[in-house]
Amino acid sequence: MYCSSECRQSAADQYHRVLCQGPSQEDPDHPINKLKDAWRSVHYPPETSSIMLMARMVAVVKQAKDKAHWQKLFSHFCSRAANEEEEIAHKLLGEKFRGQLAVLHSLFKAALYDDHLSRWFTPEGFRSLFALVGTNGQGVGTSSLSQWVHACDALELAVQQREQLDSFIDQLYKDIEKETGDFLNCEGSGLFLLQSACNHSCLPNAEASFPDNNFLLHLSALGDINPGEEICISYLDCCQRDRSRHSRHKILRENYLFVCSCPKCVSQMDELDVTSEEDEEEEGEAEGETEGDDMEDEMTDV
Ligand SMILES: [Zn+2]
Ligand SMILES: [Zn+2]
Incomplete structure (x- = not known):
């Protein structure tokens, strides 16, 4: 379509x-x-x-x-x-x-x-x-339907028309749910050359989004970026970013095969022994892995 x-x-x-x-x-x-x-x-x-x-x-x-x-x-x-x-x-x-x-x-x-x-x-x-x-x-999730519904909500309509439209929309959602479950976003994936060139940071200064609700990826600054400063996005979602350095490294190592050396990780280098709640849950899995400074030498962001 x-x-x-x-x-x-x-x-x-x-x-x-x-x-x-x-x-x-x-x-x-x-x-x-x-x-x-x-x-x-x-x-x-x-x-x-x-x-x-x-x-x-x-x-x-x-x-x-x-x-x-x-x-x-x-x-x-x-x-x-x-x-x-x-x-x-x-x-x-x-x-x-x-x-x-x-x-x-x-x-x-x-x-x-x-x-x-x-x-x-x-x-x-x-x-x-x-x-x-x-x-x-890069996953591209758009929700053209919900955009359309928002636009409908914003229309100024006579009471009867409003009721008709609302019940039409209710029925539409019900019908879709029957077919797809409650997942309404359109999903796809694409390759974005410039965005792929951005390295990861646990303290990113930019973020990718799809505000136009189509395949156009926007890379927006999260704050001031100085000339010459590297533009970094985060491969972790915001919940994952709040986790301890140990947890972040585990996710990044397993999914993206690198050891993060972003400023946040470097500043937390000494906090190796601090364990977040999530870490305790993972302790079983994590045991036996070598998390030492020798791994830090192979810092190869991609
Ligand atoms: Zn065809
Ligand atoms: Zn990091």
Whole structure:
């Protein structure tokens, strides 16, 4: 679904011709549907759209006249060493599905193979693409419906019209809930070059949001930023940011494979023994891990 015919046209021009299933949209044997089905059976939300984001990257390059331009653009997203890519891929698939990467790879290849992009279709190249999307993919949540409802609320209407509209909206929400459960946001994911270039800080000076309720990501300053000062966002949500240094490091290490050396973490270096409530809950898991200063030497934000 598109917001306008211009949007639909630009999708067709950029990637949709390659991905269009036409009348085979419902055909379970269509290679793209097989890929989507396999993905659905191995992933867990919220990364629902990752595999199609990868497919879209391939489709963009396939359709583009200037293929090198797009390939170069994609190469700007951070890439990892092979062992890290493997770790990220396993992390994304979870322990239960770690063996499924090969299945996804062969379905991906069957659906989209292109000679110009042969390196993305080797097992290593596929894993690399998978890790790229996994680490750089930004969830885009928009709620066009609730925006529309707010706009309706703001209308000045005669009493009878207001009642009609309100009961229509009530019914609409009920109908949607029957289909989707109480989850009403539209979800997708995208790659944002500049935002991906921002490192993490536990005390970020900028924040990404989608105030226009579409795919346009806004990066807003959270305070004054001096010339030359690095713009940092936080990979942690605000609750996670309030946790102890130990807890933050655990989350960042497990999910993003780095040890944070932001000013907040550096200033709390001496507070290693301070345990927050959450830490106590995690103590069992955390035991046996080496959290020493030697790890701090490998501070490699990405
Ligand atoms: Zn189509
Ligand atoms: Zn930090």
